[in-house]
Amino acid sequence: MINAIDKPAIFITNDYVIQAVNDAYRETYDTEVIIGNSTCYAVSHRNDAPCDKRGEECPLAQCQKTNRPSSVVHIHNTNEGKTYCDILMKPVRDEDGMTIGYLEILDRISYAAADSQKNKMIGGSDNFKQMLNRINRAAQSEIAVLLQGETGAGKELVAQAVHQSSRRKDKPFVVIECTGLNESLFESELFGYEKGAFTGATNSKKGLIEVANGGTVFFDEIGDVPLNMQVKLLRLLETQCYRPVGGLKQKKADFRLVCASHKNLLAMVEKGEFRQDLYFRIAGFPIYLPALRERKSDIPLLCKHFLAGSEHRHKHFSERALQTLSQYSFPGNIRELKSIVEQAALMSNDDDILISDLPPQILGVGPTETQAIAEDIMPLEQAEQVYLEKICKHFDGSPDELANKLDVSTRTLYRKLQRYNIKLKGS
Numbered sequence: 001m002i003n004a005i006d007k008p009a010i011f012i013t014n015d016y017v018i019q020a021v022n023d024a025y026r027e028t029y030d031t032e033v034i035i036g037n038s039t040c041y042a043v044s045h046r047n048d049a050p051c052d053k054r055g056e057e058c059p060l061a062q063c064q065k066t067n068r069p070s071s072v073v074h075i076h077n078t079n080e081g082k083t084y085c086d087i088l089m090k091p092v093r094d095e096d097g098m099t100i101g102y103l104e105i106l107d108r109i110s111y112a113a114a115d116s117q118k119n120k121m122i123g124g125s126d127n128f129k130q131m132l133n134r135i136n137r138a139a140q141s142e143i144a145v146l147l148q149g150e151t152g153a154g155k156e157l158v159a160q161a162v163h164q165s166s167r168r169k170d171k172p173f174v175v176i177e178c179t180g181l182n183e184s185l186f187e188s189e190l191f192g193y194e195k196g197a198f199t200g201a202t203n204s205k206k207g208l209i210e211v212a213n214g215g216t217v218f219f220d221e222i223g224d225v226p227l228n229m230q231v232k233l234l235r236l237l238e239t240q241c242y243r244p245v246g247g248l249k250q251k252k253a254d255f256r257l258v259c260a261s262h263k264n265l266l267a268m269v270e271k272g273e274f275r276q277d278l279y280f281r282i283a284g285f286p287i288y289l290p291a292l293r294e295r296k297s298d299i300p301l302l303c304k305h306f307l308a309g310s311e312h313r314h315k316h317f318s319e320r321a322l323q324t325l326s327q328y329s330f331p332g333n334i335r336e337l338k339s340i341v342e343q344a345a346l347m348s349n350d351d352d353i354l355i356s357d358l359p360p361q362i363l364g365v366g367p368t369e370t371q372a373i374a375e376d377i378m379p380l381e382q383a384e385q386v387y388l389e390k391i392c393k394h395f396d397g398s399p400d401e402l403a404n405k406l407d408v409s410t411r412t413l414y415r416k417l418q419r420y421n422i423k424l425k426g427s
């Protein structure tokens with residue numbers, strides 16, 4: 001029976017021991033499954049204790065508590081590295097209604113990873129996992145998704161993930177950048193036009209809605225659509241019909257809707273800047289993308305990931321540089337981090353990327369201060385001379401005491417004073 005499930009699945013008892021397994025599950029992990037002996041946590045996490053004993057969420061523990069199905073997003077050690085899985089756990093009962101065990105079914109989240117992997121969304125923090133959970137739920141349905149998050153937080157990447165894990169994944173993913181679209185551009189871009197519809201329309205052109213046929217349309221920065229165009233958009237969404245500019249016949253639209261905005265659309269609705277009816281049409285399932293400062297524990301992983309994908313793959317950030325980065329607020333979020341990693345890697349002289357290699361905005365040093373520091377730079381020997389001149393003018397103690405404070409011998413101190421022609425106070 002378990003082999004009839006097309007996703008990786010196991011049947012486990014209260015003690016986490018695997019009592020039945022399907023082929024898809026065996027193929028997912030490198031660890032061998034021994035029926036009646038192997039535990040779910042040893043196979044999928046390579047841990048020696050269950051997740052709930054290690055402070056992690058455990059779907060089995062939740063099931064035992066509620067006696068109802070439960071689900072959780074976990075990182076599993078699969079044969080493809082640290083992979084995200086959406087786990088569904090269901091109690092299995094006998095004819096008397098007694099729970100005899102639990103069926104665990106895994107849904108691999110192919111668009112995200114908890115270690116550096118090409119073309120994937122990277123992260124491991126709780127906020128990131130919560131976001132994955134919602135993306136996965138949304139992807140399984142046709143509901144309109146609204147992505148809200150700061151600039152550079154990954155909205156377009158999430159929109160692609162929603163598309164990739166939906167039933168429309170083999171059809172087009174079309175992005176409509178709403179910022180800067182005026183009324184005539186908006187209509188001709190979205191709906192297309194017929195030959196002769198306006199001066200310059202020497203041929204007819206398909207609109208993006210038609211290009212996306214059967215796939216997903218991503219309206220980026222939907223909050224920038226002016227009010228008069230919001231009406232047209234609402235009509236398209238309500239009726240799933242549109243007419244190309246200069247055309248007579250209505251066309252049928254077939255697309256899944258994903259929108260994104262960095263603005264607070266509800267606040268815009270209150271101010272009358274965004275139509276309430278349109279808001280409720282597009283916000284079927286809102287997903288909040290945490291800002292990078294709300295998922296700071298992901299910074300080291302993301303730094304590693306961006307270095308791995310660059311020409312500086314052999315370099316790494318020092319512990320102190322990572323600490324300094326985690327104190328920064330990242331207004332530009334992951335896009336800003338990516339650029340900082342590139343700059344710092346270029347600045348570092350060897351494989352270690354140090355605090356001094358980080359760009360000025362991280363160090364809290366403004367441009368004028370940076371300039372002042374740059375102007376202050378002098379040969380080390382000259383700096384030693386300037387420093388010795390300054391302290392010798394004011395130091396009241398004996399040469400032995402001064403040499404002691406400078407951590408050099410009295411002879412070395414005398415040699416240096418002679419070289420720079422400096423006299424001690426009072427001599």
Ligand SMILES: Nc1ncnc2c1ncn2[C@@H]1O[C@H](COP(=O)(O)OP(=O)(O)OP(=O)(O)O)[C@@H](O)[C@H]1O
Nearest residue numbers: 120121122123150151152153154155156157334335
């Ligand atoms: N979790 C992640 N892992 C790896 N790279 C990421 C992640 N999230 C975002 N990025 C990268 O950060 C950059 C910005 O992401 P994206 O363009 O999706 O942000 P955005 O929120 O749509 O930005 P904007 O609001 O400016 O349109 C991209 O290069 C993207 O690949």
